[in-house]
Ligand code: SF4
């Protein structure tokens with residue numbers, strides 16, 4: 195039997211929810227939502243569950259992950275209960291539910307933890323560079339030219355990359371496993387043949403690679419089919435740029451971080467340009483939208499939305515500056531900017547990938563995949 199938690203509303207407000215208790219259950223939000231259907235009807239149900247404090251039902255629900263935050267439900271809500279913001283705060287809340295370490299909750303609900311963790315991780319990078327590489331900076335500069343791979347040998351940086359990737363994978367995969375337990379294993383008595391995990395797997399790949407639901411859920415709010423909306427294009431450009439950059443720095447660092455200056459048509463430079471253009475375009479687009487607050491989905495920003503954008507912006511800009519200084523043979527600016535670049539990049543990946551915005555890139559397609567497995571199993575029951 196579902197247990198009501200009277201403190202749930204207060205708890206959810208820490209994750210960014212507004213006064214959803216104003217809801218009088220009219221259902222307009224669900225009627226206008228272009229992603230809601232018979233199998234998965236939302237957001238009205240999620241608003242009701244939140245009002246009633248049904249913490250366990252929400253923890254086991256896939257519905258918050260099916261929403262792409264177009265904001266149409268909030269625009270049409272007669273009570274200004276802001277169901278779109280509630281869905282967004284439920285995604286933050288669920289991230290903290292999947293995370294056994296407790297870090298996810300702390301990072302979402304405490305500015306001290308958020309800024310303290312970022313500062314601490316940045317400081318670790320700074321101290322490592324001061325002790326390991328500081329003494330050689332003057333010597334290298336006197337030799338002339340830029341020797342980034344002597345200042346920061348890619349093999350050493352790669353070891354750091356792999357340690358970081360290992361920690362990220364641990365947090366991300368354990369959280370996804372907890373999501374699986376909550377979404378799939380809650381269906382006690384439902385027999386799920388193993389082959390369904392294989393036959394439905396394409397949903398995971400498809401939704402991760404295309405984010406196709408986003409284009410059905412844009413500012414028009416009534417689209418049922420995929421279209422190349424500008425919002426989808428920007429979002430996909432940003433996401434694919436991030437994936438390209440992540441693969442290059444984690445798996446191909448020796449090829450990417452080189453002292454050679456290739457012709458601009460070399461694949462190393464072209465991929466770098468693509469990733470930089472996508473990150474910069476995306477981050478500026480979302481900055482402007484959040485400042486202008488014209489559309490519903492950009493009106494309300496949680497503190498973690500801003501830290502995500504600021505870290506991403508600083509990472510991209512310092513990365514561009516390192517390349518400009520390196521190509522123009524400026525050793526000191528190259529070395530110092532490189533250290534600053536890693537001081538921003540490291541906390542951004544460590545905090546944003548498993549716990550914050552970037553994590554949604556993984557959680558959403560996995561949630562859709564688990565849901566499709568359950569739906570398919572129910573059909574053959
Ligand atoms: S959130 Fe608003 S639109 Fe949705 S059911 Fe409640 S009052 Fe109606």
Ligand code: SF4
Nearest residue numbers: 227261263264265267
């Ligand atoms: S924000 Fe858009 S996708 Fe999400 S519940 Fe509201 S109408 Fe549906």
